Amino acid sequence: MAAHRTATHNVGAVHGHDPVTASPLMTLTYRSRATAPLSESQLGELQHRAAARNRAEGVTGMMVYNDDRFFQWLEGPPASIARIWSSISRDPRHVDIEAISVHTAPSRLFANWSLKLTTGHGDPWLDEISAARVSSTNVAAEQLAALVIATEPNEARRLLNAAYAEFRSISAVIELLIEPTARRLGDLWADDDCGEYEVTLGLCRLQTFLREIASDGVQQHTEHPLVVLVAPLPGEIHMLGATLDAESLWLAGHDTRVRFPSTEQALQQIVATNWFDAIDLSLSPAFLREHRITRMSQIVDTVRRASKNPALVIVAGGRAFYDRTASSADVHSDGSSTSAAHLSDDIARARSEHH
Ligand SMILES: Cc1cc2nc3c(=O)[nH]c(=O)nc-3n(C[C@H](O)[C@H](O)[C@H](O)COP(=O)(O)O)c2cc1C
Known part of the structure; x- marks a missing residue:
């Protein structure tokens, strides 16, 4: 042929x-x-x-x-x-x-x-x-x-x-x-x-x-924009989840910072020296990453301890949370998100429950 x-x-x-x-x-x-x-x-x-x-x-x-x-x-x-x-x-x-x-x-x-x-x-x-x-x-x-x-x-x-x-x-x-x-x-x-x-x-x-599509997106106005750090979990090579999350939070009017820390220490350093209202940590949007769930809970704990903001809200994302093979309780986060499209709402909910 x-x-x-x-x-x-x-x-x-x-x-x-x-x-x-x-x-x-x-x-x-x-x-x-x-x-x-x-x-x-x-x-x-x-x-x-x-x-x-x-x-x-x-x-x-x-x-x-x-x-x-x-x-x-x-x-x-x-x-x-x-x-x-x-x-x-x-x-x-x-x-x-x-x-x-x-x-x-x-x-x-x-x-x-x-x-x-x-x-x-x-x-x-x-x-x-x-x-x-x-x-x-x-x-x-x-x-x-x-x-x-x-x-x-x-x-x-x-x-x-x-x-x-x-x-x-x-x-x-x-x-x-x-x-x-x-x-x-x-x-x-x-x-x-x-x-x-x-x-x-x-x-x-x-x-x-x-x-390419998002280049003509217009940011909404929001009364109370949050400073949000978006990062893939250190060690996660699939960056798409973080990109979607950042895009969607920016559109929702938040002050969104994206970082790709390669180690847990690098992530701690970022949250220790910068003030964030919330952190979105993501795993792969394609794979379940079962073997990373325990590691994620440890990283969430150390990030919380290192945070400049003692009331930091941490939300977890990735396919594991969409498929419900992992929950926020499993990774010690304050909330989880099943889609970047409603991440802003998921963060708001986690904040209201946290306070
Ligand atoms: C863009 C294009 C797509 C085509 N798709 C099919 C197709 O899916 N199936 C099919 O039998 N013929 C398809 N044809 C038509 C075949 O080229 C051909 O004319 C037809 O199968 C008759 O085959 P014959 O000329 O060998 O008798 C397509 C033609 C064009 C230009």
Whole structure:
């Protein structure tokens, strides 16, 4: 398959089997450029015929057509994918066809769509993000997780920008997409569907894309801004949680300071020499970090003792608190937060209980 032109990731052993066909499941993504802009009816015709053939082949997927560019995700039995890919790569309606990734997958993301079409106008992808508000399965986050670790992550960037254009709220993008995508990356790792390097890469990219979106955020006015230190727990290499927390606290109007102390001593030094009303200490947004919980409780204790402000309020964040495998009692903090989107409220609650 010409798809191997571009580096793929995590191909490894074939471990994904489609429950419908009982054969291994292959996913292929590529992008291309329309030779000439397609009218709505030409696009409809293309989709209609492609969906019929996909159905016959047991293939499902989605296609994005936006700004004369195609992005397509196909999943199905390897032989079917190879046949369809061979037709697609010979199709004169597009050029600059570039495979992004080819790999086996544990399950289908688009089981219900022979070929879902998304154009960015009245985007069905956005309907899915909205559906994620009320449902526990977040298909949009599953897609984003796959896209953000692809060789070429621009489609992930585009989808995040589309979500922001729709919601006009950085908090909504964080809570509905970025945090669920981080957890999804952690799940892919836990199921052996990607490596730790890819999780870290994916989290870094999410951080980069968020910063692009957040650059036009406007800080709210608040009557009583707090001086808050935001820091990953020393030893935690995933910085995305701290970035999301800092972004969201800043938007809520707080005087937010972000530090990345590499040791417990460095953190003590920061709180001993600066006055903070509250500290937000975070663990990975992707992994549960079970082995760090006891360590976190020790660090919380020493930070409290070292603090210049004797009434310092400490709030803990990270996937462990979202999944409730750890609580504030476990880490000796005054509160915990399940999402950066309501961290400001979580700190306010912890302060009122503390005083
Ligand atoms: C951007 C793009 C995406 C396409 N996606 C599919 C697809 O998912 N499935 C499919 O059967 N054909 C798809 N086609 C159409 C095929 O290229 C081809 O026209 C069709 O499968 C008929 O195949 P044949 O010409 O080999 O008979 C796509 C074409 C383009 C330009």
